[in-house]
Amino acid sequence: MFLRRNSSPLVTLGLISVFCTSLPSLVKASSVVEVNCRSMNTSSMHAHCGVYPDGVHDLDCFGKHKTYGSVKQWQCKWAPGSHTSNKTYTLIIQQPSKNRCVMYDNISRTSHSKFTVSEKKNMTAYVVEKSDLRNCTKAFFTALPNNTVRCGPPVYVSFSRHSRKLEVTVSWPQVDQRFINKYNLMYKASDSLSRDNVVVQSRDKARCTVDGLNSSLAYQVQIQCDNNSCPQCPWSDSYTVQPELTAQPVVLNVEDTDVAQRKGCRLVVITWKFPEEEQAEGYNVTVEKASGEVPDEWMTTTRPQISLVLSYSGYHVSIRAFNRASTSPALTQTVPPREDMADTGAGKLNVSLINATSLTVFWKDDLIQHYCCFSVEWSRTNHKAAYMSFFENANNYKSISLKNGPLEPYQRYSISLHTRTNKETCNMMHTNGSESTYGSAQFYFIEGSPVSAPANISACNVTLNSMVLQWLPIPEEDLRGFLMGYIIHYTEYHHRETEKNVTVSPDSNSHELVDLKSGTAFLVEISAFTRAGVGVRSTASLFKTNSQGDHTLVGIIIGFTVVTALLILICPLLKRAKVVIWPSIPNPRNSNAMQKIEVPFELELLELTTQKSEEWDTESLHIVERAPESTRADSAPPIMPYVFRDTEADENSESELLQPDEPFDWTETDINSVAGLLPGVTVATFVEPIRQDFPCAPLPFPSGYTTMEMFQQGMSHSISEDTTAAAPAAALQPEDTDVTVKTPGLDYTRQFSSESNNGSVFLVK
Missing domain, CATH: 2.60.40.10 (Immunoglobulins)
Incomplete structure (x- = not known):
């Protein structure tokens, strides 16, 4: 658009007004546009926008130093509202004293920089958040720019x-x-x-x-x-x-297994536990060779376990727990070297000693077809190993100059050859899975004879003609060479001029001496030998073979011991078996609940014992006398008196009843004599028979013994059957006799027994 010089000023003003009216649409079309808002009434443009807590807030404007010069870079930041996610912002910077107004519209971020202000004039800034044409919020900031220059925070x-x-x-x-x-x-x-x-x-x-x-x-x-x-x-x-890690990891398990796909390699799995597990973010694991060969490989894991593929060398594994603030004390686990393995055994590697500072290593297989980088490690027993890596693609041997000093005599050395797959350099690039062991061997620079002898010599399994000797091997530091075997020197104690020697293999720590004399003492000494010669002998030990008498005595002692043990074990078993199979039955004669009844005639006598008078005296003795024949009925059978007599055969046996078929002459003189000897004795005479006959008891007893209850039942039944016979007997009884008939249900009858007491017999109730 071009204007003529003579154009009216009103036309020019109209064109400027049209441009300012179309300014908002131009600003929206661009990303961020700086517009001089001095001629615009920005207050009226955003008058409908309010200040709300959930709207745009925390407007902050400050200055930052520039790398070069004293001019500063200004920046404003704010926090968005929570109305909607599709928001745009308008930032307005005003300095009224300078009559300056700058507006930045259509800002999508929550900050804006790269604007300039006068440092010594007050600045007013406000930001407007718009979600649509009607909804908007705003926030204000006022300060002197020179006081808003800010340093930090740290990056x-x-x-x-x-x-x-x-x-x-x-x-x-x-x-x-x-x-x-x-x-x-x-x-x-x-x-x-x-x-x-x-x-x-x-x-x-x-x-x-x-x-x-x-x-x-x-x-x-x-x-x-x-x-x-x-x-x-x-x-x-x-x-x-985070808190400081003060505990140390604890190893739970170390597994060392072969790797089937790679010879000369092993899989080592280490599992540990950390007491402060909830505070740890992970674990740093360092793996290094025990020889000190670099590098030390660092690995990080979040699990308390790690798997390593290693050669047969010795390794040190260090484990530390860590978080963002601290690292725990290290746990160091040593993985010892493997020795005498089948796939790295003798014959695969040989050593030729040149002098005390150099040697040559020979390997059996043609390794240079597959490998060109090797490493050799050698060391004394229980000492740190030395190493040397080298490149070899022409020969199956390598001459090595020893780094850690000359070889010492009488000391055992171990040497191993490792192969490496990395051909770029023969130095080890990674500890984990970087090499495998081809072979190993042992050697002495100078051998000597042993300076000590086997210890703790003992004899076992001694017989008439043999014994087995046992001993402890010689320590390795005392061998001073490769052990070739043992020599057993033995001789009879009383004939020391004839000594016998037996050679034993180096792998054995026991040997049986045979063809010995029985009952003879032997002196035994043992020594070891190497290629350099026989070592010192052990202290003489005295052992004796068994004699024939000793055999007999031992047999007697063993037999006596076996018999005693059997008796101790069998006696309780027999007692228990007797209790189970043959239980102990009490003697009925000693029981006051049992009575032996042999014949039916005794029932009648027991019936008489049930009769009592009104005043029964347990200390009186009643003797039943047979009435004269003239007072008895002719039809009644004669009633024999029932008396007791003491059996002289057994003083503890029960008194017997005189049966009717036994002849006994009972006279009145005898009766009176008995009554005179015992005061309070009443003599009763039955004039009538109690019963005509003696039928069998209606309740048969299963055995010769019965209880009083069963006896009373039998008495009750027998009395009820023959009441007619009992009544005349009671009628004919004299009035002055103190005998009454006792019914079974009124009282109980105690044991009716007899005791031998000066030949007297008692019926006790």
Whole structure:
């Protein structure tokens, strides 16, 4: 558009008005456009936008130093509202004293930089958040630009904890480094919200150390540059410093197995446990060869287990737990070298000694067809190994100059040859899976004879003509050479002029001497020998073979012991078997609940014992006398008196009843004599027969013994059957007799027994 010089000023003003009216549409079409808003009424444009807590907020404007020159770079930041996610922003910078107004529209981020202001004039800025044409919010900021120049916060912070200390390392932005000399560190324990913050100042701008912390607690840390360096030094965001790891991992298991696909390699699996597992983020594992050959391979794992493919050399494995603030003490696990393996045994590797400082190693197979990089390790027993790696593609041998000093005499050395697949360089690139062991061998520079003898010589399995000798091997440091075997020197104690020798293989620590004399003592000495000769003999030990008498005595003792043991074991078993099979039955004669009844005639006598008078005296004796024949009925059979007599055969046996068929002359004189001897004795005479006959008891007894209850039942039944016969007997009884008939149901009858007491007989109730 071109204007003529003579155009009216009104036309020119109209064109400017049209351009300002179309400005918002032009701004929206671009990403961020800087527009001079001095001629625009921006207050009326955003008057309908309010200030709300959930709208745009926390507008902050500040200046930053530039790398070169004194001109500063200004920047504004704000926080978005929570209305919607599709938002755009408009930033307006005003300096009324300078009559300056700049507007940046259609901003999609929450910050804007690269604008200039006058440092010594007040600045007013506000940002408008628009989600559509009707909904918008805004936020304001006012300050003197020269006072808003800011340093920090740091761009990188690292923490390290150990020994109850916290070491902080800080990196500042490059433009702020020349203005910052020191910084402040504010911290407090994470588990104590009420504890006041502690502020310490660093000695320089990069490092700070805090002492006296609790190792088991986490801390919250903030960092601020020194206020004397910059007008503004805000505190950084809060950093969480994790607790210090003070425990050490503990090895649970180490597995060492062969790798089938690769000869000369083994799979080592190490499993461990960390007591502070919840505070650890992972584990650092370092694997290095025991010989010290570099490199030390570092590996990181989050699981408490690691698998390694290693050669047959010795290794050191170091394990540490770590988090962002600390590292635990190291656990060092030694993986010992393998020796005398079948796939690396004798014959595959040979050693030729040149002198004390050099040797030549020969290998059996043509390895140069597949490998050109090798490594040799050699060492004394229980000493650190020396190593040398080399390149070889022409010969199957290598001459080696020893690094760790000359070879010592009488000392055993081990040497191993390892192959490496890496052809770029023969140095080991990785410890894990980098090499395999081809073969190993042992050698002496100079051999000597043993300086000690086998110890702890003993004899076992001694017989009439043989014994087995046992001993402990000689320590390796006393052999001074390769053990070739043992020599057993033995002789009879009383004929020492004739000594016999037996050679034993070096792998055996026992030997049986045979064809010995029985009952003879032998002196035994044992020595070892190497290629250099026979060593010293052991102290003489005395052993004796068994004699024939000793054999007999031993047999007697063994037999007696066996019999005694059998008796001890069998007697309790027999007693228990007797209790189970033949239980102990009590003697009925000693029981007051059992009575022996042999014949039916005794039932009648028991019936008489059930009769009692009104005043029964347990101390009286009643003798039943047979009435004269003239007073008895002619039809009644004669009633024989029932008396007791003492059996002289057994003083503890039960008294017997005189049966009717036994002749006994019972006279009145005898009766009176008995009554006279015992005061209170009543003589009763039955004039009538109690019963005509003696039928069998209606309740048969299964055996010769019965209880009183069964006896009373039998009595009751027998009395009820013959009441007619019992009544005349009671009627004919004299009135002055003290005998009554006892019914079975009224009282119980105690044991009716007899005791031998001066030939007397008692019926006791």
